[in-house]
Amino acid sequence: MARAKISAVGAYLPDHILSNTDLEKMVDTSDEWIFSRTGVRERRILKDKTKATSDIGVAAVKEILEKSNTDPADIELIICTTVTPDYVFPATANLIADRAGLKNAFGYDLNAACSGFLYGLTTGAQFIEAGTHKKVIVVGADKMSSIINYGDRTTCILFGDGGGGVLLEPDESGEDLGIIDSIMKSDGSGWEFLHQKSGGSLNPPSYETIDRQEHFVYQEGKNVFKSAVVNMADVSEEIMKRNNLDSDDVDWLVPHQANLRIIEATRARTGIAQEKVMINIEKYGNTTNGTIPLCLWEWENKLNKGDKLILSAFGGGFTWGSIYLKWAYDS
Ligand code: UT7
Numbered sequence: 527m528a529r530a531k532i533s534a535v536g537a538y539l540p541d542h543i544l545s546n547t548d549l550e551k552m553v554d555t556s557d558e559w560i561f562s563r564t565g566v567r568e569r570r571i572l573k574d575k576t577k578a579t580s581d582i583g584v585a586a587v588k589e590i591l592e593k594s595n596t597d598p599a600d601i602e603l604i605i606c607t608t609v610t611p612d613y614v615f616p617a618t619a620n621l622i623a624d625r626a627g628l629k630n631a632f633g634y635d636l637n638a639a640c641s642g643f644l645y646g647l648t649t650g651a652q653f654i655e656a657g658t659h660k661k662v663i664v665v666g667a668d669k670m671s672s673i674i675n676y677g678d679r680t681t682c683i684l685f686g687d688g689g690g691g692v693l694l695e696p697d698e699s700g701e702d703l704g705i706i707d708s709i710m711k712s713d714g715s716g717w718e719f720l721h722q723k724s725g726g727s728l729n730p731p732s733y734e735t736i737d738r739q740e741h742f743v744y745q746e747g748k749n750v751f752k753s754a755v756v757n758m759a760d761v762s763e764e765i766m767k768r769n770n771l772d773s774d775d776v777d778w779l780v781p782h783q784a785n786l787r788i789i790e791a792t793r794a795r796t797g798i799a800q801e802k803v804m805i806n807i808e809k810y811g812n813t814t815n816g817t818i819p820l821c822l823w824e825w826e827n828k829l830n831k832g833d834k835l836i837l838s839a840f841g842g843g844f845t846w847g848s849i850y851l852k853w854a855y856d857s
């Protein structure tokens with residue numbers, strides 16, 4: 527069985543910056559409160575009303591194809607993980623495939639909220655490991671600004687727009703590179719603490735749901751925080767133990783960027799040194815499905831072949847998980 531390796535990374539961030547100072551003018555908050563409680567200073571916003579999550583995905587895919595010198599027609603599958611699809615249906619993956627020229631790929635979306643990219647990565651890897659597919663793209667992207675209430679100070683300070691993706695191919699190096707292990711978990715009883723109340727089949731859109739502002743992210747932050755701190759740390763520790771890794775063996779911790787305090791709790795539990803943790807929450811906030819590919823993209827030129835990475839996430843659902851992989855190329 528050939529393992530699935532990441533062979534290229536691409537990403538896209540909108541240009542417009544929404545800073546904490548800007549938010550101070552919109553809601554009753556302060557840069558000091560936001561930064562000390564979350565670690566966020568600014569986030570990117572896709573301002574152009576004609577653009578959506580698929581545009582983030584198309585840009586990321588084009589960068590992946592260019593960097594890896596891959597013919598778009600050779601991609602066999604694209605998985606898009608998102609909570610802000612362009613439409614309820616069809617899948618955003620199909621829209622991305624069409625506009626990026628992936629004419630031979632089948633595609634589907636996957637929704638696991640903030641853990642989506644890890645769920646997508648582990649799912650995409652199965653197609654490679656099964657030997658049925660040789661080139662799979664996994665995109666994690668969100669236009670969170672489309673579901674954020676910029677009058678709600680408890681959520682608007684957290685989220686931003688952006689995303690990225692990776693190309694998965696079989697590792698034929700004989701050096702045991704690629705995705706080695708993954709642990710994915712969910713607990714649906716946590717649904718109520720983080721969800722979008724209306725717009726689905728339970729509460730379809732109506733004048734009333736709009737009046738009640740139910741098409742935005744609803745979060746009970748404290749409850750999500752408590753579960754995130756415990757579960758993201760637990761699952762990271764579990765995957766390290768299962769693979770006989772101690773903190774010194776790990777080259778990089780790649781955490782979902784929801785809150786700097788959650789990242790720090792995970793880091794502390796795993797004992798991984800601070801300088802080995804990828805953190806960019808200060809610049810981009812929580813881009814939901816985008817955070818982990820954006821970290822890989824930003825740190826790509828610091829990564830070396832054989833580096834051991836632990837990817838970890840927690841999100842709505844609840845969903846959480848961790849992936850252990852060995853980086854497959856020098857930049
Ligand atoms: O990625 C998916 C998963 N999502 C997460 O992981 C998010 C998890 N949750 C969190 O990160 C944190 O719970 C938040 C950052 C959302 C909130 O931080 P907190 O330390 O849990 O604050 P809190 O909700 O307990 O609020 C403390 C106080 C409250 O005032 P009172 O009741 O003590 O008077 C809030 O009303 O802070 C107030 N507050 C604010 N003050 C200034 C809440 N939001 C703000 C704000 N600016 N933006």
